[in-house]
Amino acid sequence: MNIAKLTSDDLPLFLGITSDLFPDVDVPAIDYDEIIGYITKEVIKLKLQPIPLILTKVIELYETMNSRHSTMIVGESNTAKTVTWRVLQQTMTSMKNDKKPGYAAVHVYPINPKALSLAELYGEYNLATGEWHDGVISSIMRKTCSGKDTVCILYISRPNSIYKVLGPGLFVAVNWTKSTDSRYFLTDDSPDTKWILFDGPVDVDWIENMNSVMDDNKVLTLINNDRITMPKQVLLLFEVQDLAAASPASVSRAGMVYNDYKDLGWRPYLQSWLQGFQGKPKFVEEMRKLFNAHVDATLEFKRRKCEDLVPVPELNAVQSLCKLLEVLATPENGVQFTGDVDMFANICRIWFFFWYNLKKISHMSGLIWSICASVNEDSRYKMDNFIREIEGTFPIRDTVYEYFVDSRIRSFVSWEERLPPVWKIPPKTPFYKIVVPTVDTVRYEYIVSSLLNNRFPVLILGPVGTGKTSMLQTVLNSLDKEKYSVLTLNMSAQTTSKNVQ
Structure with missing residues (x-):
């Protein structure tokens, strides 16, 4: 119970203290071989690394939830x-399906x-009618916590209605009409385990209300004096x-x-990402070499020498790098093994360092990448x-x-080469819609459009007046109208869930 909540730095200290206090005590090991086997299968099903x-x-989550209900x-x-709770959920459900004693579906x-x-x-009263409306938590708890042995109290606002009991916790008015304001609720009285997440x-x-x-x-x-056990x-x-x-x-x-990133690192994610390229063994080999040779060194240099404007977790940065390589390190851009090992290694290296470096400057227009x-x-x-x-x-x-990488000559070329040699204002264009192409606009439009066309999410942030809206509108207007439709939501600190819905 105590080990599960400790960080990776504190765990050796705790084990050292307990071994000093109880030098002759051997902690018996619990046999979890069977459940570990199921956990490994479920992790592999999710295409993750066990x-x-x-x-x-x-295992720690399993032990904790067996001793605490919260x-x-x-x-x-x-x-x-x-991943931790999802794997445990699927593990317990699989063991229940295999009729293993002591396990229930979740x-x-x-x-x-x-x-x-x-x-x-939690719910509220309608100030106009005085009618009670359940909230999300109260509705879920009514559904999950009302079983066969639960006494259900039915509030009848239409005394003349005739009600019929259909099952545990389920009532319906026999003479129900749309104008009838009686309420009823469904409950889940199965013996399966329910987790309210x-x-x-x-x-x-x-x-505090929980x-x-x-x-x-x-x-x-609840504030209407209902008590749900x-x-x-x-x-x-x-x-x-x-x-x-x-x-x-x-x-x-x-x-x-407690899940500590120091125990995880970025290599399991890289391995899972590379599994998607099983048909390209040379690409997998080159990417693994490049990541192992340069990512740790750059992350360490960044921690020691650089200052962040926006904190980006290490794993998120590596994920972004992988997504960009997936988008643009393609056969169309020259990343295809044709038998020449040296040439293939060179083009992989060029694309790797292109994205590896381009992310370092993307904060100028607010793109959060790698x-x-x-x-x-x-x-x-x-x-x-x-x-x-x-x-x-x-x-x-x-x-x-x-x-940027020019796939035709397989080399680095200045972004200025992508600028149009002659540019004129399109006729009848309103002044506020005029955008003069620059190296920055060309660069970031190229990145954002590449990601959106491959259905990867993009976050653009920056100070007022840095061209975020103009650049994004240009990219969205260039998308295929038959594939994509644009929905614009203006959000602020005052936006509520009702506004979004």
């Missing part, structure tokens, strides 16, 4: 939190509590980044499982010197940021 971290965290998986983004009911108001979460930041506004559910009372009390087959699971906004009362009521997208202006020159030390094929003129 590394020790995943196996360990799934569990929190804590960790930064991209630390396999979702159903998950996800909620994003941060995206909803308190009234939308709270996927989002812990906020003191809503988490304290009575998280403690031994296991009762949710949570049975043993219903468990609460929280997937959060940190507990900075949680009170000690909330933290002490839940079991903890390894060093978030470094500031001074750090760009440091990264330029660093890259030139390990890759000498860039032209001497300007910095490495000013070049």
Whole structure:
């Protein structure tokens, strides 16, 4: 229980202290061979890597949820939190299907509590009619927590209606019409395990109302005086980044499982990505060489020498690099093995370093891409010197940021070559729609359009007046109208979930 909540740096210290305090005590090992076998199968089904971290965290989550009815998986983004509970869910369901004793199928009911108001979460009265409307949490708990042994109270607002009991927790008015305002609800009374998943930041506004559910009372009390008791087959699971906004009362009521990125790293993701190129063994070999040779060194240089404008997790940067290579390192751009090993290795290296470097300058227009997208202006020159030390094929003129790969000559060419030699304002164009093409607009339109055409999400951010809207509108107008339709949403800090819907 204690090991699951410790960081990778604190775990050796804890084990050393316990071994000093209890030198002659041998902790018996629990035989998890059978469940580990199922976990490994489920991880492979998800096209992931069954590394020790995943196996360990799934077992720790299993042990914690067996002893606590409220569990929190804590960790930064991209630390396999979702993978941990999803693998455990599918593992227990598979063992139930194979009729293994002691295991039940698991159903998950996800909620994003941060995206909803308190009234939308727990319910509210209609001020005009006085009618009660359940929220998301109360509706899910009514469905999952009302079983065969639960006493269901039916609120009848039409005394003249005739009601018929169809099953546990299910009522219907025999003489029901559209004007009848009686309400009824469905419940899930199966013996399967139900997880109510709270996927989002812990906020003191809503988490405090769950304290009575998280403690031994296991009762949710609503403002209309309804009390919903949570049975043993219903468990609460929280997937959060940190507990900075949680009170000690909330933290002490839940079991903890901490996922540390130091135990994960970026190599399992790279291996899963390369599995998608099983028909291209030479490409896989070259990419693995390039990643192993340069990614760690650049990440370390960035940590020690560079300053970030926008914090980007390491794994997210590597994911972006992989996506860009997937988009543009294609046979159409010359990345195709034709028998010449040296030529193929050279073109792979050129494309790798092109995207490897281009991401470093993309913060100028706000594109969040890869390894060093978030470094500031001074750090760009440091990264330029660093890259030139390990890759000498860039032209001497300007910095490495000013070049793209020309697939025809298989070499770096200045972005200025992509500018139109003669440019005139299109006739009858309003002044506010005039966009003069520059190296920056050509570069970023090329990147964004390449990603969108391959259905990868794009985030563009930057100060006011840096051309984000103009550049994006140009890209969206160039998309195939038969394949894509554009929906524009203006969002701000005052935007609510109702506005989005």
